Amino acid sequence: MTGTRTGRRRLVRAGLGVAAAALAGCAAHPGPARRLRLATGPRGGPYNAFGRALARAAAASGQHLEVLPVDTAASVDNLRRLDEGSVDLALAMADVAQDAVLGREPFPRPAGVTALARVYVNYTHLLVPGDGPVHSVGDLAGRPVAAGAAGSGVQVVAGRILRAAGLSGATPAATPAYARQLGLAESVAALRAGTVAALFWSGGVPTPALTALARELPLRFLPLDGYAGPLRERHGPVYTAVTLPAGAYGLAGPVGTLGVGNYLLARDAVAADAVSxxxxxxxxxxxxxxxxVTAGVRLEPRFAISTGEVPLHPGAAAYYRSVYG
Structure with missing residues (x-):
């Protein structure tokens, strides 16, 4: 971990040559506003809310920036769009971004994307009816599970948890859970109707749709922190053990779960001064x-540079160098 931090600091210092030009340019950029297309997520989701808030903030900033949010299926979809060049910026979960940079499934080759910031942490939620028979991940064997929309980061982390629990169908002797590709709104409706036994979600705390559901019916949130170790061993340190706090969703006590960072990303070709x-x-x-998007978060430069295998954009290195002095 110390080596990672040291390498990251060196990368920030390496942006010093870019810093002077980039920061001088962003102070007073002539001409029309620079347009940046930002891949967010589905309407009603946290990425979409963050993207629209960022667009409003950019418009009011005097930085000659125009951020154009683009509705998408979220992380996997966003990284594919970023790599192909149909968008300039994207939001994505850290595990999916790492897979894209390393060219791991579902990406056929390494993607040319860079990080601007680690903006906040997603909390993995696995909830079931409070009066139902499911008390652990293992109890999902043979049951239908809402496991995130196609192309979403939720789908990735849900699939990895089910695989770690032996419920993915990869082991012939085990009875798998039946993962259904459903977005958040559809997942909530399915759990309410009883057509799925459980719902996976990865997002901020509290997620409004789940708060509303918790007011309608009793829910049980299953602990997932025990999967942090196995997932870190297989996929790297993008997964951490975090806690859903008591009081959120009416929880009587804290529940351990998985945390995954969210990155704001850019194409290599985006100008350094625009990034800064x-x-x-x-x-x-x-x-x-x-x-x-989420409560109790402190977005600070010293945490924002922690983007793991995803390299910082030169304009981001320039900005952080200016902050560190």
Missing amino acids: ALLRVVFDRRRDLLRE
Whole structure:
């Protein structure tokens, strides 16, 4: 971990040559606003809310930036769009971003994407009816499970948890859980109707749709922190043990679960001065950007540079170098 931090600091220092030009340019950029297309997520989801808040903040910032949010299926979809060049910026979960950079499934080759910031942490939720028979992940064997929309980061982390639990169908002797590709709204409706036994979600705390569901029917949140070790061994340190706090969703006590960072990403070709200007907006307006996404988050440069295998964009290195002094 110390080596990773040291390498990251060196990368920030390596951006010093870019810093002077980039930061001088973003202070007073002539001409029309620079347009940046941002791949977010489905309407009603946290990525979409963050993207629209960022667009409003950029428009009011005086930085000559225009951020154009694009509705998508979320992380996997966003990284594919970023790599092909149909968008300039994207939001994605850290595990999926790492897979894209390393060219691991579902990406056929390494993607040319860079990180701007680690913006907040997703909490993995696995909830079941409180009066039902499911008390652990193992109890999902043979049952239908809402496991995230196709192309989403939820689908990735849900699949990895089920695989670690022996419920993915990879082991012929085990009875798998039956993963259904459903977005958050569809997952909530399915759990309410009883057509799925459980619902996976990865997002901020509290997630409004789940807060509303918890007011309608008793829910049980299953602990997932025991999977942090196995997933880290197989996929790297993008997974951490975190805690759903008591009081969230009416929980009587804390529940251990998996945390996964969220990255703001950019194509390599995005101008360094535009990236530096965008990050200035992000950190100046960080409280507004995260208000509707997750509670209790502190977005600070010293944490934002922790983007693992995903390299920092030169404009991001320039911005952080200016902050560190």
